[in-house]
Structure formats: C-alpha cells, structure tokens
Amino acid sequence: MEHFECLFCRKKYPVDVFHPFCPSCSEPLLVARSRRPRAFHLEKELAIEKCLDFLPLPEIVPHLSLGEGQTPLIRLSRTMKKFGLPPLYAKNETANPTASFKDRGTVVAVHKAISLGLKKIGTVSTGNMAGSTAAYAAKAGLRSFVFVKEDTSREKIFSAGIYGPVLFTVRGDYGRLFRQSFEIGKKFGIYFMNSVDPYRIEGYKVTGYETFFQLGSRPPRYIFVPVSAGGHLIGLLRAFQDLTSEGLIKKCPTFVGVQARGCSPLARAFRQKKATFSRFSNPKTIAHAISNPNPPGGNIVLKIVRENGGMILGVSDTEILKAQRWLAEQEGIFCDPASATTLAGLLQLSKKMSFGARDQIVLVITGSGLKTLDDMDTFKVNAQESSLESLANKIETVLS
Ligand SMILES: Cc1ncc(COP(=O)(O)O)c(C=O)c1O
Numbered sequence: 123m124e125h126f127e128c129l130f131c132r133k134k135y136p137v138d139v140f141h142p143f144c145p146s147c148s149e150p151l152l153v154a155r156s157r158r159p160r161a162f163h164l165e166k167e168l169a170i171e172k173c174l175d176f177l178p179l180p181e182i183v184p185h186l187s188l189g190e191g192q193t194p195l196i197r198l199s200r201t202m203k204k205f206g207l208p209p210l211y212a213k214n215e216t217a218n219p220t221a222s223f224k225d226r227g228t229v230v231a232v233h234k235a236i237s238l239g240l241k242k243i244g245t246v247s248t249g250n251m252a253g254s255t256a257a258y259a260a261k262a263g264l265r266s267f268v269f270v271k272e273d274t275s276r277e278k279i280f281s282a283g284i285y286g287p288v289l290f291t292v293r294g295d296y297g298r299l300f301r302q303s304f305e306i307g308k309k310f311g312i313y314f315m316n317s318v319d320p321y322r323i324e325g326y327k328v329t330g331y332e333t334f335f336q337l338g339s340r341p342p343r344y345i346f347v348p349v350s351a352g353g354h355l356i357g358l359l360r361a362f363q364d365l366t367s368e369g370l371i372k373k374c375p376t377f378v379g380v381q382a383r384g385c386s387p388l389a390r391a392f393r394q395k396k397a398t399f400s401r402f403s404n405p406k407t408i409a410h411a412i413s414n415p416n417p418p419g420g421n422i423v424l425k426i427v428r429e430n431g432g433m434i435l436g437v438s439d440t441e442i443l444k445a446q447r448w449l450a451e452q453e454g455i456f457c458d459p460a461s462a463t464t465l466a467g468l469l470q471l472s473k474k475m476s477f478g479a480r481d482q483i484v485l486v487i488t489g490s491g492l493k494t495l496d497d498m499d500t501f502k503v504n505a506q507e508s509s510l511e512s513l514a515n516k517i518e519t520v521l522s
C-alpha cells in the first residue's frame with residue numbers, strides 16, 4: 123500500500139492529499155519509495171508513460187496529459203567558450219505546455235485527484251503553478267481554485283485566468299494563505315496541489331530521468347536549479363537517488379540550489395551551517411517566481427543538499443539580469459529571472475572553484491521570460507524608429 127513518509131522522523135503515514143504534513147514535526151511528507159521491480163519504457167509516447175514504474179500511479183490516462191516533458195537539453199557552446207567551462211547544457215523546461223516545469227508535477231497530481239474521485243483541485247501560487255494547475259484542470263474537466271497574492275500583476279493573473287479557474291487575489295500573509303488553503307481544501311473537498319505536494323514532487327523526477335537518458339544514460343556531474351519552496355529540487359534529487367538504487371548510476375550529480383540574494387533564506391542557512399532556516403525579512407528581488415521568504419520544503423532541501431555534498435548559493439539581481447540577457451543574446455533562450463539564477467550561480471562558483479574538463483553541467487531553465495515581461499522595466503531593448511523611406515539608409519548606418 124502507498125504511504126507518505128517524513129524524512130526527519132522517518133515515520134510513515136497513510137496517504138492524505140488534504141494535509142500532506144508530518145503530524146510530529148510539521149515538515150512536508152513525501153511519497154514513500156516503492157520496492158516493486160522497475161524499468162523504463164522508452165518506446166512509449168508520453169514522458170510520464172516512459173517513467174510510469176517510477177511514479178506512484180497505477181496507470182497513465184493519456185487524455186489528462188498536455189504533452190508535458192521531453193524538453194530539449196541544449197548545449198551552451200558559446201557560454202562554455204566565453205567562460206572556459208566544461209560541457210554545459212540547459213534543460214529547457216520553458217518548452218512545457220504552460221511554459222514552466224510545473225506541468226510535470228501537475229499532471230501527476232491530477233492523475234491522483236482523478237484516481238481518488240475528486241472533482242476539485244486548487245493551488246496557491248504567485249504565477250507559474252497557477253497557470254499550470256488551471257490548464258490541467260481544464261483538460262481533465264475538473265473545477266480549479268487558484269489563490270494569488272493581492273499584488274500579483276495583471277499579466278500573471280491573466281495567464282492563469284484564461285483557463286477559467288475560480289480565482290481569488292488574497293490580501294494577507296502568503297505563508298498563512300498557504301497553510302489555510304489546506305483547511306479550505308479539507309472543508310470543501312478541494313485537493314490543493316501546492317508547491318511541495320508529494321505527487322507534484324514525484325512528477326518532477328521525470329526531468330531527472332530524461333536528463334540521464336539525454337546524456338547517453340549517464341548522470342551529469344553538476345545540476346544547477348533555482349530554489350523557492352523546494353519541491354523541484356527535492357524531486358530532481360530523488361530521481362537520481364532512484365537511478366542509484368536501481369544500479370543505473372554509481373553516484374548522484376552534485377546539486378547546486380540557487381536563490382536570489384534578495385530572498386535567500388536557504389542560502390543563508392546553508393552558509394551559516396544551520397540545519398533549519400529562519401524566515402527572510404523584507405524580500406526584494408527581480409526573481410519573483412522564487413521569492414518565498416518562508417519556503418515550506420526549505421528544511422528538507424537543506425538536509426538533502428548537505429547529504430548530497432551539494433550547496434545553496436545566493437546571486438544578486440545584477441548577476442541575474444546579466445545572465446538572463448546572456449542566455450537570450452548568446453544562446454537563443456529567453457528565460458525568466460528565476461531560471462537565470464542558474465547561470466548566475468555557475469558563473470559565481472566558477473570564480474571560486476575549478477571544474478574538471480569533462481564534468482558535465484546542467485542548468486535547469488524552469489520558466490519562460492515571456493511570462494515575466496511585466497518584471498522587466500529594467501531591460502533596455504534598443505528599438506530604433508524609422509520612416510519607410512529612410513529605412514535602407516539607416517540599415518547602412520548600422521552596418522557601417
Ligand atoms: C520559474 C520558476 N523557477 C523555479 C521555481 C521554484 O520551484 P520550487 O518552488 O519547487 O522550489 C518556481 C516556482 O515557484 C518557478 O516558477
């Protein structure tokens with residue numbers, strides 16, 4: 123039988139999607155690992171079908187999928203050359219149906235909702251997860267409930283609202299809203315598949331398996347990933363732990379979690395060698411998607427990153443914006459500021475340590491820049507004006 127598990131007190135609990143937190147230590151629960159025989163089915167069409175044995179689902183229902191996953195792993199040759207880096211890749215999660223990695227977790231959690239006979243799902247989000255949850259609810263014919271912060275921009279509200287959820291902009295503390303959503307969920311039978319939902323986290327594992335196969339059935343040496351609530355990093359690391367326990371790899375990649383310095387509770391706790399983090403006051407960063415002063419999966423991230431021999435870094439907004447621009451201009455990848463923290467973190471680290479010439483490095487590019495245009499006042503795009511008549515002359519000036 124399937125169970126939830128607490129990584130801290132190691133106790134197992136019955137599955138309860140309405141309150142996936144440890145009754146003893148309040149930390150988020152994860153799906154306990156299954157001991158059944160497992161294999162990949164690479165001949166299948168959908169990413170989740172290929173990895174079904176590694177997911178806590180009895181079967182895949184193809185019409186619940188929007189075609190998430192199987193995103194490109196792009197070699198960043200110019201970046202390698204310019205900064206003298208070993209083989210470097212971007213796992214481009216902006217290619218997902220709603221333009222972020224969240225779809226991978228949502229599709230698994232929606233399968234769970236359907237198998238439990240639930241008709242209502244919800245999420246608390248500042249952006250990407252709201253759109254993803256609302257889109258998959260629409261596809262599955264479920265009602266969705268989306269709670270966003272009161273100061274969420276029109277563009278972000280629109281990118282979730284278009285799918286027709288019941289949408290609330292909520293005044294008040296975001297951390298309290300997160301906790302309250304579970305009470306509301308329990309009361310009204312709404313499955314709130316929030317950032318550290320155990321099934322959502324299971325879905326994120328698929329990115330790890332895919333990366334392994336894209337590198338010719340080998341793990342990269344390093345993985346850089348932006349961290350907010352922590353669910354994504356937890357899922358990715360679990361994927362490589364699975365590959366290790368299946369005997370497919372000898373060693374997990376080293377994980378480097380990256381936060382924006384202006385809201386970096388985990389980077390701070392890591393630097394101070396603390397086992398648990400404390401709330402970050404006055405968060406301020408351009409990377410809104412990862413600006414969570416009180417991340418629910420934060421203590422798990424600190425624990426597993428330490429056990430992994432990895433690290434958590436903080437990068438400045440200036441470093442983030444430079445990296446974002448570089449990826450667009452030099453590599454053709456338009457990511458959001460949260461994703462750009464990965465390159466910013468790598469460049470920061472490369473000044474302090476040297477990588478082996480054959481160490482493969484993967485940056486997980488989690489979300490599209492097209493969804494954060496409203497954050498980008500600081501960006502100067504040089505659009506010149508011209509009449510039709512003078513256009514050719516102006517081009518001549520540019521080229522001369
Ligand atoms: C683009 C982007 N990157 C990274 C993250 C961080 O993921 P997590 O909250 O699972 O740590 C988020 C989500 O909140 C996001 O929207």
Ligand SMILES: [Zn+2]
Pocket residue numbers: 128129130131132133144145146147148149
């Ligand atoms: Zn516990």
